[in-house]
């Protein structure tokens with residue numbers, strides 16, 4: 001095995017901490033960069049070095065790369081809240097787009113050959129068809145999606161100009177927690193639906209607001225494709241293997257090709273938790289497309305991705321178990 005390291009930016013965060021565990025289990029040597037703005041030191045496994053700082057700080061990143069040979073970067077560190085991106089666009093273009101440019105510049109200067117990039121279904125905007133395929137038009141409808149799409153463009157240009165290949169994984173809605181209970185979503189003031197719903201079920205917040213029931217969907221609430229965080233981490237391992245095999249850069253949706261409405265998700269959380277928490281119907285939230293469902297054929301065939309947790313009840317059970325653990 002290659003003795004170089006895998007650099008995980010945002011490795012103290014929700015998805016990054018699952019990734020670091022998956023890398024360790026696969027016999028890899030992860031290093032974590034995290035500024036701990038939303039992440040937590042506690043979810044970085046013992047023995048994994050954590051460098052506290054910003055991926056947009058070229059000197060800091062350069063020092064780490066000079067001291068540790070890096071085979072691939074898995075780049076999670078980013079801001080991820082769609083409505084916040086609408087009110088703070090420059091923060092999103094700074095943290096997501098400009099910082100990725102700095103990170104890439106450091107990587108290319110040192111000959112790092114690969115990157116797996118956290119992209120998002122938000123690059124599609126309101127898809128013209130569902131399930132949406134990777135070559136369908138990218139017309140993001142919020143700054144978050146645009147901030148990530150710009151990074152995809154940078155990656156494509158960099159891979160043309162340098163000995164470098166990448167996998168851009170367009171995540172649909174990531175949820176759940178490590179089935180063994182080692183990590184989960186700890187972010188304070190979380191805004192994502194399943195996290196908010198399990199907090200409501202456990203009495204950590206006074207119920208839940210539904211942002212719009214007047215969308216052109218079956219029950220009027222938005223439809224999303226919820227993917228278990230452990231399957232998502234596995235997709236990154238598969239992408240890493242794919243790039244190591246010398247295959248060309250690739251962009252893949254990561255989802256189950258299966259959509260649930262907000263009302264359906266709430267129903268499952270109520271059933272699994274046994275708690276009938278309060279739900280209030282509110283107006284639409286800025287930046288929300290009506291429906292996002294992945295076509296996942298490319299990930300299944302090109303990356304050989306095999307999901308093991310394609311089950312909304314399991315996603316909710318694991319999220320609830322982690323939420324209880326957080327106390």
Ligand code: UDP
Pocket residue numbers: 082173191192193194196208209210211212222223224262285288
């Ligand atoms: N949502 C909601 N109430 C909440 C959080 C989310 O109704 O407290 C809805 C949101 O409007 C969207 C869906 O749930 O239609 C998924 O939103 P989330 O923030 O989880 O992920 P996004 O799709 O924005 O990345």
